[in-house]
Each structure stands twice: as structure tokens, then as C-alpha cells.
Amino acid sequence: MVKDGTADERQDLLLPSSAAMPEPDAPRWNRFAFICATLASMTTILNGYNLALMSGAQLFIREDLGLTNAKIEVLTGSMNLFMLVSILGAGWVADLLGRRGTLLLANAFLMAGALVMSLGGSFAALMAARFVTSIGAGFCRVVAPVYNAEISPASTRGILSSLLDLFVNVGILLSYVSNYAFAGLPVHLGWRVMYAVGVLPPVFLAAGVLAMPESPRWLVMRGRHDDARAVLVRTSDTSGEADLRLEEIKQAVAGPQAAGGGGGVWKELFVQPSASVRRILICATGLQFFPQASGIDAIVLYSPLVFKKAGMTSNNAALGATVAIGVVKTCFILVATLFSDRLGRRPLLLASTAGVAVTMMALALTLLVGATSAATAAACLALALAIVATFSIGLGPVVATYSSEILPLRLRAQGASLGVAVNRLTCGVVTMTFISLADCLTMPGCFFLYAAVAAAACAFVYVRLPETRGRSLEDMDVLFSK
Numbered sequence: 001m002v003k004d005g006t007a008d009e010r011q012d013l014l015l016p017s018s019a020a021m022p023e024p025d026a027p028r029w030n031r032f033a034f035i036c037a038t039l040a041s042m043t044t045i046l047n048g049y050n051l052a053l054m055s056g057a058q059l060f061i062r063e064d065l066g067l068t069n070a071k072i073e074v075l076t077g078s079m080n081l082f083m084l085v086s087i088l089g090a091g092w093v094a095d096l097l098g099r100r101g102t103l104l105l106a107n108a109f110l111m112a113g114a115l116v117m118s119l120g121g122s123f124a125a126l127m128a129a130r131f132v133t134s135i136g137a138g139f140c141r142v143v144a145p146v147y148n149a150e151i152s153p154a155s156t157r158g159i160l161s162s163l164l165d166l167f168v169n170v171g172i173l174l175s176y177v178s179n180y181a182f183a184g185l186p187v188h189l190g191w192r193v194m195y196a197v198g199v200l201p202p203v204f205l206a207a208g209v210l211a212m213p214e215s216p217r218w219l220v221m222r223g224r225h226d227d228a229r230a231v232l233v234r235t236s237d238t239s240g241e242a243d244l245r246l247e248e249i250k251q252a253v254a255g256p257q258a259a260g261g262g263g264g265v266w267k268e269l270f271v272q273p274s275a276s277v278r279r280i281l282i283c284a285t286g287l288q289f290f291p292q293a294s295g296i297d298a299i300v301l302y303s304p305l306v307f308k309k310a311g312m313t314s315n316n317a318a319l320g321a322t323v324a325i326g327v328v329k330t331c332f333i334l335v336a337t338l339f340s341d342r343l344g345r346r347p348l349l350l351a352s353t354a355g356v357a358v359t360m361m362a363l364a365l366t367l368l369v370g371a372t373s374a375a376t377a378a379a380c381l382a383l384a385l386a387i388v389a390t391f392s393i394g395l396g397p398v399v400a401t402y403s404s405e406i407l408p409l410r411l412r413a414q415g416a417s418l419g420v421a422v423n424r425l426t427c428g429v430v431t432m433t434f435i436s437l438a439d440c441l442t443m444p445g446c447f448f449l450y451a452a453v454a455a456a457a458c459a460f461v462y463v464r465l466p467e468t469r470g471r472s473l474e475d476m477d478v479l480f481s482k
Contacts, residue, residue, distance in 0.1 A: 030236070033156070036212050045171040046114070046136070049172070060191040081424070084424060084425060086142075090138060090416075091142065094146065105139060106139035110140075110198070116129035117129035117130070117198075118192045141420050146416050148161045151216070159340060162400075166330065172329065176319070252408065269415060280408075283464055284415060291395040295360065301434075311372040311374060329391075329396075335393055340469075345402050351394060355393070357455040360387060403416065
């Protein structure tokens, strides 16, 4: 366990002592903070649903519209690249409209995108629908984890921030269920119904977002100190803790201005970053790169193709297997959610990266040496389940938590945008090249490559990432200055 910095270090940084903060070993539950974090995280359900729905819908879109493999590949992965537009602008929008206002805007885009997708009759129309959906998805992916980190007490921030990935995977699971449930409809109708199901949920999610308070840190940035304190009182264990958190936020907001840092957030990030900010950026962007580069979305989006390669002949059987993947992925995220504040971020990330490397290697070997048969298909399914299980105990939920909590307040929204942009760009490259790469390297070769990346991720976590469990957000500069 990493202890808080010394009193001398705190005095040097002009930060109030956090000795009064609760010990991380005994987190105290705050119901209001849990409700707020849950509502914010639920906005990402449609993100996961729309991303993963293509895993099964592509089988029917290909037949209905006569699309080539290249177009299916582009349609499947393009949303991740389209998301870069809203991801890179999400920090600015979140600072302008507030975290809550940006999440409301995201739900409007998600509803419109689902509607256009269900009515699309050509490749161009579907690409336009994916672009509209991606705007809302990008806003959610950046702003929801920022909001959760800013609303949560330090003692339970790991649990509450992990809710984000939990609900993304609830969306993924629902997409698999939708694929399986509507697979029996006529080809021209089934995939449209799959997308039409996503039209109404954003309306109810927007109503939930309206019930949330605004982030106390955004309120302080706008000079609304009384409103910020009112939120902090409800999300802290005592009024004294709320006052301490408020003073730390005020110090964090005033610090860059007092130091003459009015040159803009992007300048502070890239042109003249301090040593601690430079280290934080390396950790945040590296941690966002490795989960996607290790090939998890090749399993999430193309597992029916993998299972058919191994000998599973029926569409229904392949789609049913994806439901099992969704269930396992969601269950193991719950494990990470429960243990993030007990074991710490580093142990979960190290176990996850090592586990993905081993299981990816085993899947590659099974596809390489196993004959096409029911036994090989069953072995591949078991290994796919092992991959998503090991991924979900760390690389899935902990990445969003860690990346959001280590960024300084003034840089948090834009820094989070940058990290998620790296994540989605990497994911887009993986999902838009998997079929072509499998034709070039063979499918086992793809998974050998992903295993090597996961091993590199394990080394990166071990060497570069310090433990953040139990620290206040305003105290991260102490940790990364060492």
C-alpha cells in the first residue's frame, strides 16, 4: 500500500494535509455518491450496445445489403475512429456546459444514431448513422469517468469509477442477447430491429442525468463555491471532510493561475509540461493504448468468425457463444469493482495484463495446431471466456479509474479526452484490420501478436504505474513528483 506523502512534501506543494481523510483500508459507503456515479455510468450502456451489436448484425447486414468484407470491416470499426471527433472536443464541451450538460447532449446523439441506423438502406446511410452515434458515445466515454472521479470520495473512488466499465459491458451483453433473440427474423428485418431497440433508452437515461448534481469541481471552476460545498456535503462522510475537500479543490483551481499558467490547457499538457504532468501523460496514454492494442475487441466484435474458423458451423451457435462471453465479461468486472479499493489498482492491472498474454497465446496455439472440429471450437470458446475474464479484472474497469484520477483538475477534462482518443484510435485500427490481418498473418498469427502486446503492457504497468488507492485527487501531484 502506498502511504500519503510527508507533511514537508504537502507544505511544499501548498496543499492541506489529508491526515483527516479516511484510511483506504476501511472505505465508508456513501449512498448519494453511489447513485450519482451509477446514473452517470448508465449513459455508457448504449455505447457498449452500439459498438458490439455489429458482432452479430454484420452477418445479416452482409447478406441483406450485399456488402463486401472490406465494407463490413470499415462499418464495424469506423465508430471508434468517428468517436475521435467528439472525444477530442469533449473536454472543451464538458468545461463549457458542465459534466451533466454534456451527458444530456450525448444521449440525444445516441438516440438519433440508433434511429438512423435502424432505417438505413445503404452503406453510406449506415456510415452516417455510425457517425451520429459516435458523437454521443465519445462524449460518454470521456465525461462519465471524469464525473465519477470528481463526485466520489477517495475511499470508494475505485469502486464508483469502475461502474463505468460495468455498464459498458452491460450494453455489450445486451447487444449479444439482441443478436441472438432477433436472429430468427427475416434477414432484412432482424438487424434493423436490433438497432431500433436502442432508440428509447437514451430518453430514460437523460431523465436520470437530470436528477444528478453537477460535479463539485466544475462548480468551483465556475466560482460557485456554495453549490460545490452542498454537493460535497452529500458525497462526504462528514461536513468537516466536505470542507477539507472543498479547500483542496480551491487550491487546485487557483494553483495554475497563481503560477502564471494562463497559457491554456493544451500548452500545459504539451508545450511546457512539468515533470509530474509529463509522467502522468505517459501513464494515462500508455494505459489507454495497451488494452485495445492487446486485441480484446477482436474477441468482442469478431468472436463469431473465430468460432466458425475453429469449427462452429451454425450462426445461432456462434451468436449463443457470444452471449456467454458477455456474461463472463460482466461478472468479472464486478470482481474488479469490488476489489479495486481493497487490493489497489496495480495488483489488478498486473494480474490482468499477464492473464491476457497467457490466454491469447493459448488461443493462438489452439487455432494453430487444432483441427477444425467441435472439440477445437469448444476449446476456443473456453479460451475466449478466459481472455475476457482476465481482461475484465483489470484492463477493463481499472484503466478508466486510474486515467481519470491521476490527471490534475485543470487538465482533467482535456487530458481524459486525449487518453480516450488514444484508446479509440487503437481500437479502430484493431477492429478495422482484423479480417485483413488474419488473411495476411493467419488468425493464430493475430493472436500471437496480441499476446506480445499484452506482455509489453504488463511490463509497462510494473515499471511506470504507481499505486493511487486512497489518495485524494488533489494529492496526485505529490505521487507523480517522486
